[in-house]
Amino acid sequence: MLNKTKLMTAMLLFSSSMAMSQMKVRDELPDKYKWNLTDLYATDEAWKQEKDRLQTEMQKVAQYKGKLTQSPATLLEALEFNANLGKEMTRLYSYASMKSDQDTRVTKYAGMKQELGQLFSQYGALVSYMEPELLTLKDEQLNSFLNQEKGLATYKFYLTDLLRKRAHKGSEDVEKVLAYSSLMSGNAANIYSTFSNAEFPYGDIEVDGKTVKLNASNFSLYRASENRDIRKKAFDIYFGKLNEFQRTLGSTLYGNLNSALFYAKARNYNSTLEAALDAGNIPTDVYHNLVKNVNSNLETFHRYLNLRKRMMGVDQLHYYDLYAPLVDKVDLSYTVEESIDNILKSLKPLGKEYVDVSKKAFNERWIDMYPNEGKRSGAYSNGSAYDVHPYILMNYNGKYNDMSTLTHELGHTMHSYLTNKKQHVANADYSIFVAEVASTLNEELLNDYMLKQIKDDKTRLAILGNYLEGAKGTLYRQTQFAEFELMIHDKVAKGEALTGEDFDKMYLDLTRKYYGHDKGICIVDENVKSEWSYIPHFYYNFYVYQYATSYTASAALSEKVLNGSDNDRKKYLDFLSSGSTKYPVELLVDAGVDMNSKEPFDLTISKINKVITEMEAILTRLGK
Template sequence: MNILLNLVFLIFNKLITGAHMQKLLFTLILLLGFVATGFSQTLEREDVPEKYKWNLADIYPTVEAWQADVDKLNKEVEKLADFKGTLGESSENLYTALKTGNNLTKTLWQTWVYAGNLSNENLNENQAVMQQMRALGTKFGEVTAFVDPEILAIPKEKIEQFFKEKPELEEFDMYIDNIQRLRTHTLTEPEEKILASFGLIAGNQNEVYGIFNNAEKPFPKVTLSTGEEVELTSSAYTRYRTAENREDREKVMKALFESFGDFKNMLGANLGGKVKKDWVYAKNRKYKSSLQASLNSDNLPTEIYSTLIEQVNNNLPTLHRALDLKKRMLGLDELHYYDLYVPLVKKTDMSFTVEEGQSVLLDALKPLGKEYVTTLQKAYDDRWIDYMPTVGKRSGAYSNGGAYDIHPYILMNWTDDFESVSTLAHELGHTMHSYFSNKTQPFAKADYATFVAEIASTVNETLLSDYMVKNAKSDEEVLY
């Protein structure tokens, strides 16, 4: 159950960091802050038509209904302590304990998805629900701190006998195997309980940055060559960094990045706190590094990470050739960062309303089959997606499939451009991955590792690119 709880913290502390994650926190959170797209985030949520908002009522009809489940969980989780000292007595005891914990964890995830999505609608107003969830998650970890050490104390032969006696235990075979694999990094029950108690503050750095970047950071203003004054919200930045006028692009990027520099001490201290926190957890679990601790949860050696970086570096000449080609096509003597986002072609209409983007994706993703496309249409019709950038809304985009018995949700910041369509294709890849995994696997086996999570999303992006090229009306659209 502690492994399941760790997954809770991974998903909701980092996600939904989108989406999907925890490596290189500072770089990622900056990038996530810039993914949101072209509308200025001045629209109030109540002014957005319902069809462009996700329907959280599919999870709970009201906040009061959510609160009732949270209150119930706070009481029910305490009953898990009744299983302490009994897991090795019989296969029935072990199964009953795991099944009870599994069901409570599933409800915990459901309440957390609701709270997280509600909070992300407006980070200025909805933080109280997430504070409750963090407290509940910490309590869950403290109460179940005995589980992993107690399972590790059961002899291997006895575990094998339990599986023969109780075939239903197969639902938890991966979970138990993972506990055995992590034996050297599992502490005693009192030590596990102490570490679990720190869950209450473990995500503080993520929360601080999220609230700062999306709700409280002052947005710089710039005056463009047209005389237009622009407030650089994260969505406006994405729009104006592609400005045709080069001086405007430079001005936009300089203003935005320097506005972060104004808070460099706070951001540095926050990042430093995150790095130290990760190392404290890794060290106390007897890992050699935070990297090893992070990867080992998915049974990945650190060599995979270093190999990926090595291969990226080995292929940098190809990237440099592409950048040199862009420089020549733009007619520039020197390529700067503020030139990277400007299109290679001019006067090409690649704007898309939400409805147009939906239609394109229904066609582009047809190779994945009728059931896939039918489910996409259901996601549109049943409002699994929150589209529009609004005041206080979390920037960027993510997919969250944690509400196992309901359906996944997608947060977007739509800007009527191709990037919005591509981002939706990407997030729908995650959503469909979660949807079919939840539909096919029991809850204990439905989650998937971050390391493979991007496969489904990049497949969707590739299918979209192929579709757009095949259906382009001009050479300019192909180049775009």
């Protein structure tokens, strides 16, 4: 799920079982489990006053029109004005969006988000002259400006990258139209988000004689039940309810695909994929090679699935079995305190500063920890408030996977914290391509730490199994999503209409290929056809592949962090502090991994097979 963050320390005032079994009303949760958004703005009124101020302030950007290439001093002044205004507008949006996410039913904050959307659109129109004007700079003139005005060094990467993309920029009039079009381009995603989080009529499931609303958070909980009947029932109810809205959800996704196609054509790209990847100057071959490599290594995935079948002792593995505990009667439940303790100890290889800042994250209410009625599902890290600190949204349910998710989001938090601390705001953001490296490396360190503490065979099986489930969810599942995205974008580019029924068929066929349905490895039941409509990332346009590429990069880097020299660790921390000072592939090379080669992927597959071999040996030792 990009993206920056921090956490908060928690002392558990109610049991994990209570947190897992009941959806709390937000006011019932202790403040220490809720993020403190007053660090952004003291009140909603203070937010409004700042928005009104910026609405007036942003008009001043017009004074630089026609003057950007006249002198290096004027250019620097204009770029500084733009960067600082963007910083403050982003802080406004962070507040409104997180206020909305903590209870999506509150229309006030949804309205504030809409106001910010309009503000960004208005400002985009006001600055629409800037990039067309900057594109008139010749390379030699830019070099002269850089030599004359040392302050422009901060913007060197931005300016040279802009000139690289000359062919994809339009005239001032075209840029103005594209800026205004943002008012409607996100409608499909916004409708989907509001419907799925605030208004979707989730079904009910009966568990232990109690009727529970099967929302997204509870679906994640009950699909992991040890009781196979409950798992099957959760899938039937949840996907069945999604299927009732197949036409609506198909229309919103199709609308998003058309929006992406519009921008790709308007920007003179050959495809929506090329348009999405060009921001980071990432070759489309990286995407295609990932899909190709994973498809060529489905045997390793099927080996994992056969191992799961063996461990669960089922005659036939079904899709609804894939989130169940691998080992019977192993307690992999953790309170928030236990999770924090394990996470901090696992991060020691990254050094004292990294651990100390992580403690601040836990202690200073940077996290919204537990589910509550109306809260956005899932988890994310938001580090876009440059002058404040990152935040984390969680829906903690007390399982090992939640502890893993917590350290995952903390990885984003630390990436954001370090780059915000070390870089000028103009370079403080980082590419989505590298965003998941820090998060997945944190997970690798947690797994390594937990395995070193645990000697019991059954518990080791559970932890090793968690690693494999991470590989399943991050490498194979996300690549499957990436392939699905590629398929549906290509069809729309060819002028084909797509309905919810079309998405169903394409998704089910692809899922059955990945999971070996026709080979009898894992039965993908008919209701899985609706799963695509449960995945919000399909509205992010070629986002998910980066989970998989980051997973392979972090697998290689974690080896250097754990077993390498102090210099290897320093290079990794420097990478986290680099922001957008280079292209993402170059930053990873500096950190010690080359994504243009097959090596990171091969190392990852080798590690997966090694873990499977160890688990098979333990099972044999246990006589299973």
